[in-house]
Amino acid sequence: MRVDLSIIIVNWNTWGLVDECLASIYSHPPRACFEIWVVDNASTKGNSEPITWHYPHIHLLQNSTNMGFATANNQAIHRCNGRYILLLNPDTAVNPGALTTLVDFMDASPYTGAAGAKLINKDGTLQVSCFPRPTLMREFWRLFHLDKVWPLSFYRVEKWPPDQPHEAEILMGACLIVRKEIFDQVGMLDSEYFMYSEEMDLCYRIKKAGWQLSWVPLAVVFHYGGQSTVQIAEKMFLQLYMSKVQYFRKIHGRMAAEFYKLILLIASVGRLILAPMAYVGKAHQRKHRLYLVRQYLRLMLALTGF
Numbered sequence: 001m002r003v004d005l006s007i008i009i010v011n012w013n014t015w016g017l018v019d020e021c022l023a024s025i026y027s028h029p030p031r032a033c034f035e036i037w038v039v040d041n042a043s044t045k046g047n048s049e050p051i052t053w054h055y056p057h058i059h060l061l062q063n064s065t066n067m068g069f070a071t072a073n074n075q076a077i078h079r080c081n082g083r084y085i086l087l088l089n090p091d092t093a094v095n096p097g098a099l100t101t102l103v104d105f106m107d108a109s110p111y112t113g114a115a116g117a118k119l120i121n122k123d124g125t126l127q128v129s130c131f132p133r134p135t136l137m138r139e140f141w142r143l144f145h146l147d148k149v150w151p152l153s154f155y156r157v158e159k160w161p162p163d164q165p166h167e168a169e170i171l172m173g174a175c176l177i178v179r180k181e182i183f184d185q186v187g188m189l190d191s192e193y194f195m196y197s198e199e200m201d202l203c204y205r206i207k208k209a210g211w212q213l214s215w216v217p218l219a220v221v222f223h224y225g226g227q228s229t230v231q232i233a234e235k236m237f238l239q240l241y242m243s244k245v246q247y248f249r250k251i252h253g254r255m256a257a258e259f260y261k262l263i264l265l266i267a268s269v270g271r272l273i274l275a276p277m278a279y280v281g282k283a284h285q286r287k288h289r290l291y292l293v294r295q296y297l298r299l300m301l302a303l304t305g306f
Contacts, residue, residue, distance in 0.1 A: 004032035005103055006082030006180075010039045010072040011090050015046035017224070018090045022055050030099035035059065037076035041066040068194035069173075077183055085183070087199075089174040091224040092119075101219040102177045105165060113211025114178040114203065116171030117219040127223055130168035130215040131155060133204060134247070136259055143267040157215070165214045169207065173199030175221045178206075185209055190250075195236065197243035204251055237295045238302055245306040261303050268300035 007025065011018050018038060025036065036058040040048060042065050052060060061075055077085055084106055086099070098117055105115055119127040131154050132138060140146075142153035160166045176199060186205040189198045203213055241264060249257035275293045279286055 001033055003035050003081040003083070005030055005034040005084050005086055005099065005177075006076075006080035007034060007036045007086045007088055007099075008039065008073055008076040008080070009036070009088050009090050010041060010069055011043060012041040012066060013043045013045040014090045015043065015048065015051060019051060019054065021088065021090050021092055021094075022051070022058070024093040025099070026055070028094055028096045028098065030103050032100070032103045034099070035081060037061065037080065039063070039072040039076050041068070041072050068191065069196075070189035070193050070198040071191040074188045074191060077188060080180065083180055085178045085180055087173055087176045087178070089223065092174060093222040094175075095220040095222070098175075098219040098221055102216060105214070105216050105219070106177060106179065109165075109212070109214065111212050112214050113182045113206040113209070114171060114176060115165070115214045115216050115219075116168070116177075117175040117221040118215070118217040119172060119174055119221055119223040122222060122224055126158065127225070128154065128172065129157070130171050130213075133169040133207075134200065134244070136248075136252075136256060136263065139244070139260060140263050143263060144270075157217075160215075160217070162217055165216045168213050168215045170200050170203045171213055171215065173202075174223045174225075175219075178202075182206060182209075182211065192250075193243050193246060194239065195243065196240045197247040200247055201250065234295065234298070238299060241299055242302075242306050261306060265300060265303055268296040268303075271296045272300070 009018060009021060022036065036055070038048075038051065038058055039061045040063060042063050048060055048062065052058070059076075059079070063072065063075075067075070073087055084103060086102070102115060102117065106112060109115075116129055119129040121127050134153075138153040147153055155168065157166075186202070186209050190201050193201065207213060245257050245260060248260045271293060277289070281289075
């Protein structure tokens, strides 16, 4: 039987969430024929037995070490049989019709290489699902909170038609459907990114190859966000910006990466100068601000090694 959709879920210490994610898929399956691949990156908490017992038809790959998000997805992509590949985070739950909507949209849009769902928070509020391609100016704008003056580093998606697809430059990898042939044309996810920025790199290559990227708001997916990375939040904060430096170095060259590091340094110093303000406000606000101050201090000290 022809497989239309191959769903890939990469897990690291979130077996409970994988179970919930799989339950949402089987509760709201696509009309198309599909298969599911779960790649475990050497989890140390929980085990796969309840998953394989409840869902005997899934394909399970288990790594002996944490290979990172991009490499783990690539392992499954090489083995997938579907016309479309869906990269799906374990901390997601698909809404009724979401998977069918994505497959149908791709079938009806031959010039679209990849599409993303509308991601929403647990409380139903809209989450960032797509954004403009990062540039030095946009990153400067974002880091200094100038989007409050004029939105430059994000899309005003609330002003887009809620029932119409919209072209975008970067789609979030939490729920990203890609034509299988795309990986043959532009290459796999870049395994040099351990975590973060791999979808920006892929979207850049897809656009550069002449394909369209689309955000599909009628495909709604809950995304709880960062449930794997929260386990090592401080390390992942540095990883986020290290990956962005990698992105700028690869896409825009060494000089652009050095300018980006300078922007990060200036932003970090600015936050440290304003550190006394972190003690203003309610207790939970003070705790969060002090946490960010510590993180930006660590970022500033680590920049020379990026």
